Amino acid sequence: MKRQAMTPKERVSLTLSHQEPDRVPLMLSLTMHGARELGLSIQEYFSKAEHVVEGQLRMQQKYGHDFLNPFFYSALEVEAFGAEVIYSEDGPPNSGRPLLNDISDIGKLHPVDVRKSGVLYKMLRAIELLKEKTKGAIPIMGSVTSPFSLPVMQLGFDKYFELIHFNRKCFDQLMGINESFCVDWANAQLSAGADAIGYADPVSSPTIIPRELYAETGFQIARRCISKIRGNVATNFASGKCLPIAGMIMQTGTMAVVVSAQEDLAELKKTFGKKLALVGNLNGLEMRRWNTETTFHSVKEAILKAAPGGGYILSDNHGEIPFQVPEAVLMDVAAAVKRYGQYPITNQ
Amino acid sequence: MDNLDYLKLELERSLLLLDSDAAEAIIKKSMMAGDTYSVTGDLISATLGHIGDLWEKGNLSLSQVYMSGMICEKIIENTIPPHVVLKPGQPRMAIGVYEDYHMLGKRIIYAVLKASGYELIDLGGGLSDDDLIGVVNREKIEVLLLSVLMLPSALHIRNLKNKLGNSGLKLVVGGAPFRIDSELWKEVGADFCGKDAAEALEIITKISGNS
Incomplete structure (x- = not known):
C-alpha cells in the first residue's frame, strides 16, 4: 500500500533514523547547472548569493529532489585563504597553483576569520536566503572540506604526501589551522540555516592513503572535528572507496556516508547496517551518456540493493554532478526514483 | 640476476x-x-x-x-x-598536466618511466592547447602523455587532438575521470589510456617496441 506523501524534510529525517519513509529521498548534487537555468556563465553565477539561491530553487522545482545544495565549489575554501581560482565555462571553478609553494611556507599561512571573509559570506548568505524562502521545508546541505583533505589544494598532492610521511611537526601545524577553520566554517553554515554538513574527505579514502595511515591521521582529525560541529554530518569520500575503513568511519560521529560507484551497494549496506545511512552511488561521469533505459536500470538496481529498511538516499557518487549531464537524464533520475523508490520496496 | x-x-x-x-x-x-x-x-x-x-x-x-x-x-x-x-630506440616523449596544477599523477608516471629507462620532457602543469602544440612541434614529440583531474579538462582533449592533426603523434591520457569512466578516453580521441603507472609503462613499452 502506498504511504502518505511526506515533505522532503520528513522523508529525509525518517530515512536517516533508518526507518522507511514514503519513498527513497533523492539528493541531486547540482551546483553549476543553476547557471544554465539562469542563462549565466558559471563565473557570473557564482558571483552572487542571489544567483545560487534562484538556481537552487528553480532546479528543486523542476526535479523535485529532497535537498537544496548551496555549495559553490571546492576551491572556495582555499580562495578564502588567498589562493587563485580558475574559472571554466563548462566545469567547476578549480584551484590554481597551490597556495603554498613549499612545506616551509606553512608557517606563513594565516588563519581565516570565517565571519569576515567576503568569499565565504556569499555561501552563508545563500544559505540564509534559502532558509528564509523555503521556511525549513527542504533540507539545506552545507559543506566543508576536511582539514585532512584541504592541503591538496593548499600544497598540491605530491608535497602533501611527503609532508604526511616525513614532517609530522609541520603536518600537525597545518592541521591545527585547518581544523579550526573547518569547525568554524561548518558551524557558521549551521547558524546561517544549513540542516547538515557534508564533510568532504577524499584523502582519507583507502584509494588514496593506507588504512593504517588513516587510523593515525584522517580518522583522528575527523573524530575531533565532527564532535565540534554542532549538527549532523555526512562524510563524502568524493568517488573514493571506503569499505576497508568502514569500522573507523562508524566511530567518527558521522551519520551518513557518500559511497563510491566502485563499491557494491549491497556490500556497503550489509557492512554499515543501521549504523550509518548510505548516500550514492550513481556514476556521475557515466551519467552523461545515459538514456532513459540505463537511467531507470541504474536507479532501480541501487534502490533494490540499498533502500529496504530505510537509511538510504539516492544520489551520485561524488557530491557534484558534472555540468555535462543533460537535463533529460536528471528528469529520468527523478522519475525513476518516484517509480521504483516507493516504500515498501518491491522488485517491480 | x-x-x-x-x-x-x-x-x-x-x-x-x-x-x-x-x-x-x-x-x-x-x-x-x-x-x-x-x-x-x-x-x-x-x-x-x-x-x-x-x-x-x-x-x-x-x-x-x-x-x-x-x-x-x-x-x-x-x-x-x-x-x-636509457633504453635504446625510444620515441621522443613529453608528459604534462593539462589545464590544471594537480601534479601527482604526472609525477608518478614520470618517476616510473624514468626508473624504467625512458627519457621524457616534463612539461609541468597548467598547460593550454597552444603550449602543447608549440612544444610538440618544437621538440618533435612523438608520444605525448597528458594527465587531468577534472572532467572538463578531459573533454577538452578532443579539441586539442583535432588541433594537433594527423601528425602521427601518439596521445596517452590518464587521471581520475578516465578511471571512473572507462569509455571516456575513446570519446576524447586518445590513442591509449593508462589507468595507473603499470598500464602507462606497458603502453610506452609497446609503443617503443621494447617488450
Missing part, C-alpha cells in the same frame, strides 16, 4: 615501508650481479609495475604508489649514470 623474484619482493617491501636505504642497498647489490638494463627493467620497473597493479586492485593506496616512485627515481639518480640507464 639470480633470485629475481626474491629481490622484487624485498624491494617492494622496502618501498612500501618507505625504507629508501634498504631499497638502495638492494638495487646496488643487484647492479653488481647483473647489467643495468636488467636492474632497471626486470627489477625496478617490474616492482613499480606490480605496486601499480596492487593499487588498481584496491590492495594499496595512491600515496604508496607515489612514494615508491619517488624513492626509485632518487636512487636511480644517485646510483646509475643517466646515459647508462
Whole structure:
C-alpha cells in the first residue's frame, strides 16, 4: 500500500533514523547547472548569493529532489585563504597553483576569520536566503572540506604526501589551522540555516592513503572535528572507496556516508547496517551518456540493493554532478526514483 | 640476476615501508650481479609495475604508489649514470598536466618511466592547447602523455587532438575521470589510456617496441 506523501524534510529525517519513509529521498548534487537555468556563465553565477539561491530553487522545482545544495565549489575554501581560482565555462571553478609553494611556507599561512571573509559570506548568505524562502521545508546541505583533505589544494598532492610521511611537526601545524577553520566554517553554515554538513574527505579514502595511515591521521582529525560541529554530518569520500575503513568511519560521529560507484551497494549496506545511512552511488561521469533505459536500470538496481529498511538516499557518487549531464537524464533520475523508490520496496 | 623474484619482493617491501636505504642497498647489490638494463627493467620497473597493479586492485593506496616512485627515481639518480640507464630506440616523449596544477599523477608516471629507462620532457602543469602544440612541434614529440583531474579538462582533449592533426603523434591520457569512466578516453580521441603507472609503462613499452 502506498504511504502518505511526506515533505522532503520528513522523508529525509525518517530515512536517516533508518526507518522507511514514503519513498527513497533523492539528493541531486547540482551546483553549476543553476547557471544554465539562469542563462549565466558559471563565473557570473557564482558571483552572487542571489544567483545560487534562484538556481537552487528553480532546479528543486523542476526535479523535485529532497535537498537544496548551496555549495559553490571546492576551491572556495582555499580562495578564502588567498589562493587563485580558475574559472571554466563548462566545469567547476578549480584551484590554481597551490597556495603554498613549499612545506616551509606553512608557517606563513594565516588563519581565516570565517565571519569576515567576503568569499565565504556569499555561501552563508545563500544559505540564509534559502532558509528564509523555503521556511525549513527542504533540507539545506552545507559543506566543508576536511582539514585532512584541504592541503591538496593548499600544497598540491605530491608535497602533501611527503609532508604526511616525513614532517609530522609541520603536518600537525597545518592541521591545527585547518581544523579550526573547518569547525568554524561548518558551524557558521549551521547558524546561517544549513540542516547538515557534508564533510568532504577524499584523502582519507583507502584509494588514496593506507588504512593504517588513516587510523593515525584522517580518522583522528575527523573524530575531533565532527564532535565540534554542532549538527549532523555526512562524510563524502568524493568517488573514493571506503569499505576497508568502514569500522573507523562508524566511530567518527558521522551519520551518513557518500559511497563510491566502485563499491557494491549491497556490500556497503550489509557492512554499515543501521549504523550509518548510505548516500550514492550513481556514476556521475557515466551519467552523461545515459538514456532513459540505463537511467531507470541504474536507479532501480541501487534502490533494490540499498533502500529496504530505510537509511538510504539516492544520489551520485561524488557530491557534484558534472555540468555535462543533460537535463533529460536528471528528469529520468527523478522519475525513476518516484517509480521504483516507493516504500515498501518491491522488485517491480 | 639470480633470485629475481626474491629481490622484487624485498624491494617492494622496502618501498612500501618507505625504507629508501634498504631499497638502495638492494638495487646496488643487484647492479653488481647483473647489467643495468636488467636492474632497471626486470627489477625496478617490474616492482613499480606490480605496486601499480596492487593499487588498481584496491590492495594499496595512491600515496604508496607515489612514494615508491619517488624513492626509485632518487636512487636511480644517485646510483646509475643517466646515459647508462636509457633504453635504446625510444620515441621522443613529453608528459604534462593539462589545464590544471594537480601534479601527482604526472609525477608518478614520470618517476616510473624514468626508473624504467625512458627519457621524457616534463612539461609541468597548467598547460593550454597552444603550449602543447608549440612544444610538440618544437621538440618533435612523438608520444605525448597528458594527465587531468577534472572532467572538463578531459573533454577538452578532443579539441586539442583535432588541433594537433594527423601528425602521427601518439596521445596517452590518464587521471581520475578516465578511471571512473572507462569509455571516456575513446570519446576524447586518445590513442591509449593508462589507468595507473603499470598500464602507462606497458603502453610506452609497446609503443617503443621494447617488450
